[in-house]
Amino acid sequence: MLSVHDLTVSIGPETAPLDIVAGVSFDIAKGEILGLVGESGCGKSMTSLAVMGLLPQPGPRVRAGRVLLEGSDVTQLQPWQRVEAGHGRMAMIFQEPMTSLNPVRRIGDQIAEAVKVHDGTSGAAALLRARELLELVRMPDPAMQLSAYPHQLSGGQRQRVMIAIALACRPQVLIADEPTTALDVTIQVQILGLLRELCNRLDMAILFITHDMGVIAQLADRVAVMYAGRIVETAPVEALFDRPRHHYTRGLMDCMPSRNSGARRLPTISGQPPAPGTVGAGCVFASRCAGVREPCRVASPPRTGVANGHEVLCAFPLNGGVAS
Numbered sequence: 001m002l003s004v005h006d007l008t009v010s011i012g013p014e015t016a017p018l019d020i021v022a023g024v025s026f027d028i029a030k031g032e033i034l035g036l037v038g039e040s041g042c043g044k045s046m047t048s049l050a051v052m053g054l055l056p057q058p059g060p061r062v063r064a065g066r067v068l069l070e071g072s073d074v075t076q077l078q079p080w081q082r083v084e085a086g087h088g089r090m091a092m093i094f095q096e097p098m099t100s101l102n103p104v105r106r107i108g109d110q111i112a113e114a115v116k117v118h119d120g121t122s123g124a125a126a127l128l129r130a131r132e133l134l135e136l137v138r139m140p141d142p143a144m145q146l147s148a149y150p151h152q153l154s155g156g157q158r159q160r161v162m163i164a165i166a167l168a169c170r171p172q173v174l175i176a177d178e179p180t181t182a183l184d185v186t187i188q189v190q191i192l193g194l195l196r197e198l199c200n201r202l203d204m205a206i207l208f209i210t211h212d213m214g215v216i217a218q219l220a221d222r223v224a225v226m227y228a229g230r231i232v233e234t235a236p237v238e239a240l241f242d243r244p245r246h247h248y249t250r251g252l253m254d255c256m257p258s259r260n261s262g263a264r265r266l267p268t269i270s271g272q273p274p275a276p277g278t279v280g281a282g283c284v285f286a287s288r289c290a291g292v293r294e295p296c297r298v299a300s301p302p303r304t305g306v307a308n309g310h311e312v313l314c315a316f317p318l319n320g321g322v323a324s
Ligand SMILES: Nc1ncnc2c1ncn2[C@@H]1O[C@H](COP(=O)(O)OP(=O)(O)OP(=O)(O)O)[C@@H](O)[C@H]1O
Pocket: 011, 020, 038, 039, 040, 041, 042, 043, 044, 045, 046, 047, 056, 059, 060, 211, 275, 276
């Protein structure tokens, strides 16, 4: 459904670009959830905004690569041009619904407006569709909520409204950028359950972005681990948790509270990710890697297939817990 090839997003002058996303590639099939995980600043949001054609302007730009939606290259098209050209639909939801909802307009009107843009219907027909969308996202008492204002809803209900607005364009691909980070754990579980249900029911491809490995374990079918603008490991979710091969993935897992119950202090990965433009020759993770060896500092590691659907960007991958 969605294929991203060698996507590179850069800032700075054309003559001396700094890559904040460097050669990212991944595929997502219909009915599949790909989890994109990594520390703050590793390029998750820039990747997703570039895929959507929504990079902030002026600023970061797509310098290279292709985004294929059902085989058609949409890299140079804006979202509305993609729909007009019949190249499918993508929608996006974000962490804080309040920043996207208009506080002085009723929920029903805001969903109906999205319906009007995509279906061309208005008035009662658009409101009827808005109510159907609220039912689809399992909003309690959808008929009544149509006339509510955003501040009258809970955080979880507002996120359901944002998902309803995203579904108004009948997306083939839904990108969710940290949609549950601002919610408490119980509501987070409900929203994750809803996304899984919608993925299956509507046969959508979902790119789910998070910094939380626990959320990845609950929701994703496959995982792409991102570091310093690169995908450093891709694997089916079970394989990744059973046998992480990249030292960074292992570090992220060691930081999970569920794997450290009883520990007085959670482990952390020492050091900081490199700032854009400070990446030299060699592996981008070398300065923080517990398994670093001399060749790592000299040349970029190769991308290696270590098992079916499991790839790692490392010269000395872990092998079930120890460097091979
Ligand atoms: N508008 C911008 N202009 C220039 N650089 C930017 C801009 N937005 C982000 N960056 C830089 O791009 C890099 C990737 O940022 P991005 O927002 O994609 O990270 P992220 O993985 O989504 O982090 P977080 O988990 O904090 O949301 C960072 O180094 C960031 O400083």
